[in-house]
Amino acid sequence: MLPPILQNLRIPVVASPMFIVSTPDLVIAQCKAGIVGSFPALNAREKDGEEIQLEAWLTRITEELDRHNQANPDRPAAPFAVNQIVHRSNARLERDIEICHRHKVPIWITSLGARPEVNAAAHDCGGIALHDIINNKFARKAIEKGADGLIAVAAGAGGHAGPQSPFALVQEIREWFDGPLLLSGAIATGRAVLAAKAMGADLAYIGSPFIATEEASAPSDYKRMICDSGAMDIVTSSLFTGVSGNYLAPSIRNAGLDPDDLEHADASSMNFSEGSSKPKAWSQIWGSGQGIGAVREILPAAERIERLAREYAEAKEELARF
Template identity: 40%
Template structure:
């Protein structure tokens, strides 16, 4: 079973947890901090402005984690790049080539079928996890040969699914014996433990990692998460055409009315993945900020060291080992 392959690095994990890959949030500092604390660090490759920068990120992260291992004698948790496999990613082939050179232990694919990249990634020794938002998507990914499935459930930040996590996990576990990762609403160690009881091998934590000192998020985004709760999260298709969880206060700050947004994908606020705005109008992800239902659990901006230590204590208190 694919889940057996987790044993190759399970003893390197402080928690069965992935720091979720987040656009414009997950960068070098967050990856280094997560991995050296025993949390799988994941980042979208498109967070790098170019394939050359992606190469540089890998080189720097790997070097810093080796230094950590040499100093402490403890091997870091795996680094896990997130590859956007949709045709809109013009750098897919080039980014894939970088991954194949660096041979990451885990890779997450998103927004499309993983079929074109599965064989080369498997040949390089990677465990391939695939984002899915419906049971049909999960079935197709399993049939394609995915080692694991990241279940995007109601409550996940950014582009997400709508299914209840209890129903989704149990339905997928009925036909899939590989790795299952629960994404959506995990805000503390007790929730992470509950995901394991439900039948998941790993959990995603995204929103709370946005509000860390090491994340690349705008400081106003971090403070907005502290000041908000789950009632401030809006599920909308207005910005991306897909169901996306956004912070209402950021929508208001951009001069829009959360309760009166146009139809699916009608707001064109910048479809480019360039971080820099070409105009002064609001840009998706730069000015309209994501957050999940776990926003209610964000009480302060803290260092990753402290967040992991707190989550580990909560996990153990709940019965996790």
């Protein structure tokens, strides 16, 4: 059974936190439209001497969602989530944990390492902790270290995607775990959301379609490339961060590289000391999942979620007729 905070969403969807792309404008729009919005804590960056942006972002998100709820008691906003990169190179981690704890962030998403102290901080302020994993071994470790739920990042997902089929990954996890399970990997339609639930997941974890939204903090060329591309345009490579990830081939070509002939990099090169593991030289190489063939126009986030909800309802009705 899902914890109360993940119940009563408009549709069973959590928007995944995306580097650069996910900022308060997008998170607030997603939550108001009825799905969990999220952002990486490392997206909130400031120069020395400036106001701590994570503080400002959390204050703004909380206040705007509170105002929405007061004005719309029959249609309250969904909760929001903050993603913590717990990799050892993240020098901001302790500071960001303290800020999120103080602001009582309701949903914590952890990546690149399971850390009991992060889970404990989430629980201490009344939140829940979800950890993203790419295989069953990491899933067991995450639960052993205190995570409340899992995000299964399967083949076809954007960013640091796993290599396993969603069928295999969900099946193995559900043999021993009956808690909250989210599935990521090429989910871009309401029909795919329903398929994720049919496989055994509780919620779909969707990222790439939200790059092509008006509120997304992404370059216009990035948004247009999402709309113009499909599954065949996605390349898997470890070169850019040291860990296997999925990227748009046209952006790789624009950087002067051959997407069919990329070198490999070692995970030891991963470094989040400046907010991202991707070297600045490759800042214009853009991540994406394989589901973007369903994304053909840039829309407001609320309209994209409305479309997902309509497709989800239609798919349920269609299956009920069989």
